[in-house]
Ligand SMILES: Nc1ncnc2c1ncn2[C@@H]1O[C@H](COP(=O)(O)OP(=O)(O)OP(=O)(O)O)[C@@H](O)[C@H]1O
């Protein structure tokens with residue numbers, strides 16, 4: 343699939359406008375997103391940072407189409423996800439999205455090569471082809487010798503790399519990562535960031551990363567800082583990020 347054929351280049355990859363999202367009711371209501379605007383450009387690596395509870399995962403879930411906002415516009419690669427039906431949103435995710443969840447969401451009863459094959463199987467690929475591509479993706483994250491193990495036998499960092507392989511195996515135009523390096527040591531964190539950086543630079547993929555990890559800030563093209571349910575500041579270049587976060 344060529345993502346560039348889907349919509350003209352002038353449109354951003356992701357455009358969220360006036361997003362409202364609350365959880366709970368009455369006195370226990372939490373306003374997770376407060377009239378939030380957010381944009382990601384095609385082919386960029388955009389970081390989303392902010393304190394725990396400020397709404398980062400909620401924002402990612404909305405742009406991934408797994409959570410509906412209470413109000414606002416959600417347009418992702420030209421698709422209006424707010425207006426879309428449940429089945430249209432599922433079809434959108436299958437084709438366009440690789441998602442690395444904060445909790446890795448691996449299927450415990452499947453081997454890791456089967457886990458990584460899932461997005462391809464859903465797309466209708468034959469099992470043999472799917473597992474071949476899954477094995478390649480696992481090899482790239484350094485797990486080529488563990489293909490037939492169950493996730494429960496792996497460390498947290500290894501499971502995280504399986505989740506990353508699964509998000510990339512079908513080469514989606516939009517890759518969304520919630521804390522992709524949180525369980526990784528420096529070397530594996532660097533390896534994963536290089537893979538994601540290549541996806542953006544060489545394949546024009548849009549990569550959105552939520553992180554608390556200052557060790558990886560230097561990989562970002564732009565950074566959106568979030569506070570209390572809104573984007574509080576946008577750092578529009580690597581130089582602006584380096585100036586705002588001099589210790590990274
Ligand atoms: N399913 C839910 N039910 C109730 N409240 C929720 C739910 N999901 C999120 N919230 C609340 O919404 C707010 C934003 O949560 P969110 O998970 O988006 O934060 P976050 O920025 O991702 O935090 P962290 O860095 O800890 O992952 C929090 O106050 C959280 O308690």
Ligand SMILES: [Mg+2]
Nearest residue numbers: 398399444520
């Ligand atoms: Mg979160």
